[in-house]
Amino acid sequence: MSERLFKISISTPEKTIFEGEISSLVAPGEEGYFGVLVDHAPLIANLVPGKITIKDASAQPITFKCDSTGIVEVLKNNVSVLVDAAERT
Numbered sequence: 001m002s003e004r005l006f007k008i009s010i011s012t013p014e015k016t017i018f019e020g021e022i023s024s025l026v027a028p029g030e031e032g033y034f035g036v037l038v039d040h041a042p043l044i045a046n047l048v049p050g051k052i053t054i055k056d057a058s059a060q061p062i063t064f065k066c067d068s069t070g071i072v073e074v075l076k077n078n079v080s081v082l083v084d085a086a087e088r089t
Helices: none
Strands: 006-011 015-029 032-036 043-047 050-056 061-066 070-075 078-083 085-087
Touching: 006 032, 015 043, 015 061, 015 085
Parallel strands: 006 078
Antiparallel strands: 006 015, 015 032, 015 050, 043 070, 050 061, 061 085, 070 078
16 A cells, blocks of 8 residues: 655755655644644644654655744645754754
8 A cells, every 4th residue: 555645845044955745744833743644634833943753755754953933834735844944863
C-alpha cells in the first residue's frame, strides 16, 4: 500500500530551506506541538521556537531547529511554513 503524500515548503525571508512531498509534519504551536497528515482541514497557526519534524516520502524523519516564531498554513494538501530562521539538524 503506497502512502499518500502532501506538499510542503519551509521558508525564511532569505531562502527556501525545504520543499517537497511528505507524509507528516509535527510543529511547535502556541498551545503545544501539533501534527498534520494528508487531507488535514484548512489551518493557520502561529509557531513558537522549537523542533519541526517532517517525514519524507520514504518515511525518514527530517528535523529542523527553529529559534524564532513563524506561521504555518495548511490548505488543500499544501503546507507553507514561514519562519524568521531555521536550520536542518
